[in-house]
Amino acid sequence: MAGQPIRKPVRLDPWRDPEQTPYVRIEKVTKRFGDFVAVDEVSLSIYRNEFFALLGGSGSGKTTLLRMLAGFEQPTEGKIFIDGVDMAGIPPYDRPVNMMFQSYALFPHMTVEQNVAFGLKQDRVPKAEIRERVAEMLAMVQLAPFAKRRPHQLSGGQRQRVALARSLVKRPKLLLLDEPLGALDKKLREKTQFELVNIQEKLGVTFVVVTHDQEEAMTMSSRIAVMNHGVIAQVGTPTEIYEYPQSRFVAEFIGSINMFKGVVREVESDHVLIESEEAGCELYINQGVPVPVDTPVSVAVRPEKIALSKEPPDSNGRNTARGIVREIAYLGDVSIFLVELNTGKTVRVTAPNVLRRTDMPITWEDEVYLTWRPFAGVVLLQ
Structure with missing residues (x-):
């Protein structure tokens, strides 16, 4: 999972400030296509x-x-407000919004600067102002040397930046991006993610991006809404979504996860104790969970929070499982271990390759102990 870039603090968390007014407000919006919701x-x-x-x-x-x-599209039910204005019946061209499509939709017969200028010409902006705004935008997306080229003479990443410049040159208050990086290869996609964040911060435009790529959402966004079957499963910062998922769906959708089924045996204000046949041990979480004793739950543990060892750990047996290493994947920066527990359950463990070495201290068919800290587990009821 790629790290989240450090964002410049304009107002890091306006959603926590009761004095802040939402710029976009979506209220109980439903959209039906026939019988399909x-x-x-x-x-x-x-x-x-x-x-x-x-x-x-x-x-x-x-x-x-x-x-x-x-x-x-128009909502079947509910309302959408942008900057306090109800958008009901307002057509796309009268909204303070611009949209960048997945296909980029560049005009092949036009140069880069003509593509970027197209919307301004449609709005009858004076020629001198068009030249100035187009030059400014091409400089921002680092395409000034390519102004006279046509789309077919550009790389995929350069075409993506032309589409972004064309969307931003009209200075929308809200930019909508539909899978903007889907056509790029992995390295270029990672580079462009950071470029998008930097451009958004420079311009101060509100960005709403649609993506199916969890890493992309985690890297670029200040907050994420995870959607499932037309509803929002959870809204939060990338850290909140990853570290504190509120349901099995969110936990399994974002990154890799190990799930242990169990039954609550002890509940206190500062901890909960869960008996898990799957894990083959008691699971201790150092935070209280408001559930009665004997409630069936799942405990989610991320692979990177589990430690592997050939030696028995110095513990009381809680959060400690035993198994056999069945598979190993070496990825350079990390290694992934699939460990079959004595209970038959397979657990995924991710370990950073801190030392430069060709031999591995833990290899196939080794018997190992898996341990994790009390704060590593998250109790899920859904």
Whole structure:
């Protein structure tokens, strides 16, 4: 999972400030296509200058929600407000919104600067101002030397930046991006993610991006709404979504996860103790969970929070499992171990390769101990 870039603190968390007014307010919006419910009573607030991600798989409703923000679809029920104005009946061209499509939709017969200038010409902006704004935008996306080229003479990443410049040159208050990096290869996609964040911070435009790529959402956004079957499963910062998922769906959708089924045996204000046959041990979590004793739950533990050792750990047996290493994947920076526990369950463990070495201290068919700290587990009821 790629790290999240450090964002310059304009207002890091306006959603926590009761004095802040949402720039985009979605109130109980539902969209039906015949009998199919694409978006189901979604309510959401997005604040000025946010880089907000709608994350979900195919059919989750994220693109339909984006198209309703743009005005290409109308809600069946509910309301959408942008900057305090009800968008009901307002066509796309009268909204303070611009949209960058996945296909980029560049005009092949036009040069880069002509593509970027197209919207300004449609709005009858004076020629001198068009030249100035286009030059400024091409400099920002680092395409000034390519101004006279046509789209077919550019790389995929350069075409993506032309489409971004064309979307931003009209200075929208809200920019909607539909899978903007889907056509790029992995290295270029990673580079462009950081470029998008930097451009968004320089311009102060509110970005709403639709993506199915969890790493992309985690890297770029200030907050994420995870969508599933037309509803929002959870909204939070990348850290909150990853470290504190509120359901099995969110935990399994974001990154890799190990799930242990169990039954609550002890509940206190500062901890909960869970008996788990799958793990073959008691699971101790150092935070209280408001559930009665004997409640069936799942405990989620991320692979990187589990330590492997050939030697028995100095513990009381809690959060400690035993198993055999069945598979190893060496990825350079990390190694992935698949360990079959004595209970038959397979657990995924990720270990950083801190030392430069060709031999591995733990290899196939080794008997190992798996341990994790009390704060590593998250108790899930759903």
